[in-house]
Amino acid sequence: MESLHEEPTAHLDPEDRMSSSTAHVTTDTLEIPDGRLHYEVRGRGPLVALVAAPMDAGAFAPLADLLAAEHTVLTTDPRGIGRSVLHDPHQDSTPQLRAEDVSRLLAHLDAGPAAVFGSSGGAVTVLALAEAHPEQVHTVVAHEPPLLGLLDDRAELLAREDDMIATYLAGDRLGAGRKFLANADIHLPEELVQGMFGGEPEPQAAADEHFQYVHMIRGTTRFRPDVAALRAGPTRVVVGLGATSTGQVCDRTSRALAAALGGAPTMFPGGHIGFVEDPPAFATRLREVLAHD
Structure with a gap:
């Protein structure tokens, strides 16, 4: 499952950023009943929204720049993260609430x-969006959604998740990070683990991490998609899976969701955050998937 600390460029200042593909980035905010959403738009053409959770809009910047050659690309910070501020910072972030946020942004852009691509927690968001507002999305690509409720060993996995959160709340950031990776069956070199979870993060990263552990993870992993509604609805639902994610928890959840929907996952290059690892290869594959109606 995607972590805030797997993407070192997640908090770059996006103001008036010019990409290497010369796509101009427009940044703005949208007032919502319980807060304010930060969003970015680049390019022109058919609309593609890139949605993550807990990562913010910066994680998608390289991919968005590439897609902007033929698409209008929307990215956003999810509620309670980065520049998307809630009036009540102690409010939980559920997939349903995040789906309403994306719906409001799509309506605002008119x-x-x-087409909507979601990664990790964002993949759960876009599934909720397809359920609630199918008229707004013709294609949803849910890339490695951590839907633990679809797995036979969900009780054990959710108990381990609760233990991870308790470890974090006890002040053991490194221990919680180790449990996060272990629970996801992601194996990384020790120096990388230390770099991700050792020491003290910058204030915004620390606030985002706290929000993720306390207000986002449980609601996301416990979400149960309405498979019957998704199968019967007008929205094309694609379950994405990283080619190098074999054996990880999100490999299992992605395959379980695809099977429930009556098919197999669609493979993408890289792993859980393949769009960060190799944006050009990922953009090529995403274009292929979006073109295949």
């Missing part, structure tokens, strides 16, 4: 129906 450029749909859209």
Whole structure:
């Protein structure tokens, strides 16, 4: 499952950023009933929204720049993360609430129906969006959604998740990070683990991490998609899976969701955050998937 600390560029200042592909980035905010959403738009053409949780819009910047050659690309910080501020910072972030946020952004831009790509917690968001607002999205790509409730060993996995959160709340950031990776069956070199979870993060990263552990993880992993509604609805639902994610928990959840929907996962290059690891290869594959209606 995607961590805030797997993407070192997640908090770059996006103001008036010019990409290597010369796509101009427009940044703005949208007031919502319980807060304010930060969002970014680049490019022109059919609308594609890139949605993550807990990562913010910066994680998608290289991929968005590439897609902007032929698409209008929307990215956003999810509620309670980065520049998307809630009036009540102690409010939980559920997939349903995040789906409503994306729905409001799509309506605000008035450029749909859209294709929507979601990664990790964002993949759960876009599944909730397809359930609640199928008229706004013609295609949803849910890349490695951590839907633990779909697995036979969900009780054990959710108990381990609760233990991880308790470890974090006890002040053991490194221990919680180790449990996060172990629970996801992601194996990394020790120096990388220390770099991700050792020491003290910058204030915004620390606030985002706290929000992730306390207000986001449980609601995301416990979400149960309405498979019957997704199968019967008008939205094309694609379950994405990283080619190098074999054996990880999100490999299992992605295959379980795809099977429940009556198919197999669609393979993408890289692992859980393949769009960060190799944006050009990922953009090529995403274009292929979006073109295949």
